[in-house]
Amino acid sequence: MNEIVSVLFLVMFVSDSDAKLTKPNCGYFLGCICSRTSPENPITEALYTHENSTFVSSYLSYTHNKRYSNPNNTNLIAIIAAKHESHVQATVVCAKSYGIQIRIRSGGHDFEGVSYNSYVPFVILDMHNLRSITVDVANKKAWVQTGATLGDLNTKIAEASKTLAFAGGFWSTLGVGGHISGGGYGNMIRKYGISVDHVNDAQLVDSSGKILNRVSMGEDLFWAIRGGDGASFGVILAWNINLVEIPETLTVFKVNKTLEQGVTDVLYKWQLVSSKLPEELFLRAAPQTTDGAKSGEKTIAVNFYAQFLGSAEILMAIINNNLPELGLKREDCYEMSWLNTTMFWMNYPVGTPTRVLLNRTSGPPRAFYKCKSDYVKKPIPKEGMEKIWKTMLKFNNAFMEWNPYGGVMDLIPANATAFPHRKGNLFKILYAASWTDANATNANLGLMKELYDVAEPYVSSNPREAFLNYRDIDIGSSPNGETNCEEAKICGSKYFLGNLKRLMEIKTKYDPDNFFKYEQSIPLVHAM
Template identity: 40%
Template sequence: MAKSLTPIPYLFAILLLHVVSANSFAHPSLYNHFRKCLKKHTNPPSDQATISTILFAQSNVSYPSVLRNYIRNARFNTSSTPKPSLIITPLHESHVQSTVICAKSIIPIQIKIRSGGHDYKGISYISDEPFIVLDLFNLRDVTVDAENGVVVIQAGATLGELHYQIWKKSKIRGFPAGVCPIVGVGGHLSGGGYGNMLWRYGISVDNIIDARILDVNGRILDKDSMGEDLFWAIRGPSSATLRGQKTVRVSVVTLFLGGANELVTLLEKEFPVLGLNKKNCNELTWIQFVLWWASYDYTKPETLLDRKLNSADFLKRKSDYVQNPISRDGLEWIWKKMIELKSILFVFNPYGGRMSEISSDATPFPHRAGNLFNIQYSVTWEEAGSVEKNYTTQAKMLYSYMTPFVLRNPRSAYLNYKDLDIGINTFGENSYEEGEVYGLKYFNDNFERLVKVKREVDPENFFRNKQSIPVLPKKG
């Protein structure tokens, strides 16, 4: 069997640039100047031939589709959403390097870098000041060296493409990674190695079991652990009526490293209330489970290559961490509040296992041992307009209701569920203090280390966004 594969992070920066004056940006020949600059600074010369095909001005007929394809939140795909003056879609690494050089030298202009990830708040493709977008979707190679147990991933690849290539080119039967196939795998300077692995195990498995059980009134959530071989998630709630009264329905989804009979025996002992039997279980291979979790046909692994371009819903997301079990009374109170709100949903994803074995300061991602689970609050709608305020208010209200049950001081958040409500940076004289507000929530004690890295690699704060790592002010 091949060795376990260890992805090599492909780090890049998603940050902003210096403030640009309106007059300097309004140069009528920006496209031509930028194209000439790219040709001048792109090496080797063989890469220069494709420059005209990767540079899109707003007048280009393909510009709208290129911009929309990787917008993942329709709230930021409206006529009033600020648009980039240019979009660059590099085919080679040399194009990335020359784009950064030209953005700094031609007319210093803000640069946004997009790789197709969650980006719930659109910070990789919108700005309040003139900007360009460096879109990395063409840099999607996934090179699998099964013999040496190494996989190299370009920043524009998606998780679906990563899973597919590992399944296709190796004999490995289980691989831990994220579970959203269309999400990009690229990290960035302020958070490379987030640890967005919802599966807790890096071991090979023969079978994977999934079981979906409805009408469990949250009672599973007041237990600390369900064992090292069982991953579970709570999805919901949806509205239901029981004996004439309004209630909620939640789904319990499990991933078990073993056989169906073993799982049924385990849950009969630990959680008889679930009433699990073998007919609730499907024995799947690892790649089939990846497809099932993403609601795909699990007989067609090629589906993982579908990027679902220009398919965004309107949405609002927030997150929390829980370190102490929520009591049954607390859960009943939460369910009642969610019945009142009607539209808000959540997913409880457990931590533990391999997540807890890695030190909290080993990577920028700090939320490891001591955390029972992460919560994602989710509200989604289909139409634009005045309804938006109602939906976003629901998310904020539930977030407020959950205050007594979640981690505090600071109230932590998950960087992949980007949330500008928890703080933004205006990059004025109080930039460090502003960055500390959200930085501690995302990175805990690792925030100060990231500030030191930022000072070493980008002291001028060329790359920045509303929640990037700030530069530590110089003393004296």
């Protein structure tokens, strides 16, 4: 605390000319946030500057992509790891007053690092300390603060009930705030839809520092933050969510097949049936590069992951009737509880204690990576898949996830929430490549562009759709601290399709000064 107070006074009393050369108004900003919080909830205990001995560890704890990990960024004024809602309010009010950007971080999984980087003076508003969860079993609801992880949430629900769950995502270290506001999906997407389809209420700090709920924010803003990017409209403090019913016993399996085992034929058949299977079954296909049979050779293997809301016997019958080419055997199937299935999707060995789901971070970022996304509306022909495999084999380490749609996703209108990617999709693709040598970055980025170009004839078009939570700066960005109209229009049309116009109108009404902005934020109407 003494370190913070010392640096606060040091920065506040530099000359005006020095301040303009370094971080404009940053000293006054720090003084402002300290003055706007109470002695009962002092913000000094949540405030980290470059001079603080734990600044770097605080920064690195929630930066997952090594490409963007930069604790020495001279534009970064401070990290506010908010411990009370008043810390969030003070940060918003003071940042707006002194022309400083806010980057909001809940779990740090954003693929392009926009929650912990900026090209202009900024502060990181880190929400990880705001993670309380209250489960109401009788009404099948829960309040969850945005700094909680999915691991926190799933564990808390499982402690309260064996037959309730949240229809959210796969990865336990995902922050709830960003996951839900971007329209996060999980392995019950075909049965229950996506995360935003189960939001009843929310608490949000707007650009004036007021805390709003569903009633006070109004239905337009409530619609926008469900899949339309909460960070463009305010700071989400908490969500009230519906919980869905599940059986006490679920079944999972993982089956691997390679090119040499005819996986292209199996995967082509998968495209025909995966979106038409019973909605209780989610069957992901995950192509990846792997070692071949001979030393030094590589091949493509596809892991087929399944989760079924039912018994192994029924699952076996469904697969053998619809995709016998997979060659599923009874010993491939494991029956387990809902909480244990979340371990399966994290690739933990069967039997791993579920307490690992409460591990919030994995330390400093260990790899560089790049991801992209696509939506597929008709089967990719085998010759198209072979072109994709040929390009993937140029990578040292690349993989894809083909996540099936269908089920209730075909029944929910595209404008029910701000998340538009609903009816008509067979599956969604995640492209990913990772590497550990910084010198390999340009080569991998070039290969990712090549892979994306190869896939273009086989995916959605006009626009080529993209998933907001698989953030991709390549499809349009405004890196100079201002919203570039044309860039915002390009990426917004891919992320939000026909919902973009309404999102822009809501943005203009509720944040007319465009305070909440970043490289791909929603633009104002008059800016277009």
